[in-house]
Amino acid sequence: xxxxxxxxxxxxxxxxxxxxxxxxxxxxxxxxxxxxxxxxxxxxxxxxxxxxxxxxxxxxxxxxxxxxxxxxxxxxxxxxxxxxxxxxxxxxxxxxxxxxxxxxxxxxxxxxxxxxxxxxxxxxxxxxxxxxxxxxxxxxxxxxxxxxxxxxxxxxxxxxxxxxxxxxxxxxxxxxxxxxxxxxxxxxxxxxxxxxxxxxxxxxxxxxxxxxxxxxxxxxxxxxxxxxxxxxxxxxxxxxxxxxxxxxxxxxxxxxxxxxxxxxxxxxxxxxxxxxxxxxxxxxxxxxxxxxxxxxxxxxxxxxxxxxxxxxxxxxxxxxxxxxxxxxxxxxxxxxxxxxxxxxxxxxxxxxxxxxxxxxxxxxxxxxxxxxxxxxxxxxxxxxxxxxxxxxxxxxxxxxxxxxxxxxxxxxxxxxxxxxxxxxxxxxxxxxxxxxxxxxxxxxxxxxxxxxxxxxxxxxxxxxxxxxxxxxxxxxxxxxxxxxxxxxxxxxxxxxxxxxxxxxxxxxxxxxxxxxx
Numbered sequence: 077x078x079x080x081x082x083x084x085x086x087x088x089x090x091x092x093x094x095x096x097x098x099x100x101x102x103x104x105x106x107x108x109x110x111x112x113x114x115x116x117x118x119x120x121x122x123x124x125x126x127x128x129x130x131x132x133x134x135x136x137x138x139x140x141x142x143x144x145x146x147x148x149x150x151x152x153x154x155x156x157x158x159x160x161x162x163x164x165x166x167x168x169x170x171x172x173x174x175x176x177x178x179x180x181x182x183x184x185x186x187x188x189x190x191x192x193x194x195x196x197x198x199x200x201x202x203x204x205x206x207x208x209x210x211x212x213x214x215x216x217x218x219x220x221x222x223x224x225x226x227x228x229x230x231x232x233x234x235x236x237x238x239x240x241x242x243x244x245x246x247x248x249x250x251x252x253x254x255x256x257x258x259x260x261x262x263x264x265x266x267x268x269x270x271x272x273x274x275x276x277x278x279x280x281x282x283x284x285x286x287x288x289x290x291x292x293x294x295x296x297x298x299x300x301x302x303x304x305x306x307x308x309x310x311x312x313x314x315x316x317x318x319x320x321x322x323x324x325x326x327x328x329x330x331x332x333x334x335x336x337x338x339x340x341x342x343x344x345x346x347x348x349x350x351x352x353x354x355x356x357x358x359x360x361x362x363x364x365x366x367x368x369x370x371x372x373x374x375x376x377x378x379x380x381x382x383x384x385x386x387x388x389x390x391x392x393x394x395x396x397x398x399x400x401x402x403x404x405x406x407x408x409x410x411x412x413x414x415x416x417x418x419x420x421x422x423x424x425x426x427x428x429x430x431x432x433x434x435x436x437x438x439x440x441x442x443x444x445x446x447x448x449x450x451x452x453x454x455x456x457x458x459x460x461x462x463x464x465x466x467x468x469x470x471x472x473x474x475x476x477x478x479x480x481x482x483x484x485x486x487x488x489x490x491x492x493x494x495x496x497x498x499x500x501x502x503x504x505x506x507x508x509x510x511x512x513x514x515x516x517x518x519x520x521x522x523x524x525x526x527x528x529x530x531x532x533x534x535x536x537x538x539x540x541x542x543x544x545x546x547x548x549x550x551x552x553x554x555x556x557x558x559x560x561x562x563x564x565x566x567x568x569x570x571x572x573x574x575x576x577x578x579x580x581x582x583x584x585x586x587x588x589x590x591x592x593x
Contacts (some may be wrong), residue, residue: 079406109310109354114158116349119464131382146233152308153185153286183241183284208241211265213258227269238273238281245558249550270301279364292298304342313347341367401464406580414455426501432575434503446500447541473542480559484532491520498549509591
């Protein structure tokens with residue numbers, strides 16, 4: 077009988093052991109993320125509501141980190157460019173904040189190249205977190221290559237996770253040419269890193285992507301072994317925020333898809349300028365497959381107090397530039413919209429820039445000017461316009477180039493830029509009509525200067541930026557044009573300031589410069 081009881085006890089223990097092994101071990105972690113900060117250290121106003129600002133963002137991040145399970149903090153690129161803070165500090169003011177609040181990894185964005193390799197290298201050298209870009213060949217820039225890695229591994233809650241980064245596939249079309257760097261095949265380079273991490277036994281892998289929401293969603297079904305894409309570049313808000321009258325969400329948070337292994341893959345993005353912090357809690361099974369997730373964007377509004385340490389840091393950075401930033405330039409009678417759209421048919425801010433650069437270069441014989449839509453970085457509201465406001469409109473410091481183009485080259489350039497960031501916004505007197513439903517290459521229907529149709533064989537002297545004439549935004553026609561070109565050395569911001577000063581109070585109305593059929 078004792079022998080039988082002993083067998084029953086042993087059998088029971090064995091059964092419990094089997095049950096224990098059968099229960100899969102789950103792992104929970106929380107991802108906090110931002111993207112496209114663009115040096116917006118101070119709050120901005122959206123539909124009358126004050127949002128963003130690094131001091132508030134710090135309070136949000138610290139609170140979310142405190143209440144979350146195994147939190148991590150990532151950025152999906154484009155910390156550089158957008159305000160006077162970047163012009164003054166080359167990204168180091170932003171980096172001081174990022175180091176202080178404890179960012180743990182960052183994708184390299186296209187604007188990280190705006191001031192050249194040396195500026196990015198210095199930023200990466202001082203960062204207390206890795207910068208990532210799997211689809212960049214930096215072998216000819218060994219100093220930068222020391223700091224920008226294709227992927228990295230970090231430990232979270234006793235588990236190893238893999239991180240991969242990527243730049244936009246079209247990087248070389250949206251930055252001024254840098255011949256020493258090369259963009260690699262998007263899918264292949266990222267998948268290679270994911271496979272390498274998987275071979276190391278890492279089964280929780282994240283892609284910090286600066287490719288834009290459309291590309292990130294499109295490629296989510298093609299990747300293997302990647303659990304989540306943390307996106308940037310397209311400034312996309314996923315999920316909803318409590319801003320009355322705001323309707324800018326691009327869809328649910330997160331986007332949920334299936335990867336090439338038919339396993340869940342998520343895509344998230346956190347709008348722009350630190351207006352929100354994305355938060356998502358993830359649960360993985362023992363095999364590293366996502367089983368549960370929940371989260372959404374956390375609005376960084378004035379219900380959050382400013383973190384005193386970051387607020388003092390901001391005050392220190394702000395002091396040297398306040399005098400310049402607050403210098404009054406002119407009066408503006410009406411709002412100037414940043415974006416061209418089908419409803420209004422005008423991007424009034426772009427019209428003003430085009431007029432300003434033409435006025436600056438008329439003495440060199442220019443008869444028209446074109447400004448790329450992607451180079452219009454902010455709107456302006458009616459009222460007093462200060463130096464700092466104009467810096468936000470034209471933050472890149474592009475120079476003005478006067479170039480001889482044939483009528484055909486002008487029309488081909490307009491055609492090439494239609495419906496993208498490279499859309500060419502014309503100066504007063506130039507107009508064109510296009511059909512957005514037509515096939516690419518056949519959209520432009522007419523173009524005229526001062527009421528006269530553009531003659532394909534005639535040569536016109538026009539003004540553009542060194543960015544577009546260098547092939548930026550894919551403008552290969554401008555890049556390859558054989559006509560005489562003069563880089564004037566005039567800066568776009570200089571031309572804009574002079575225009576405002578000469579035309580105060582400034583007023584711009586819809587003139588029908590661009591029409592659709």
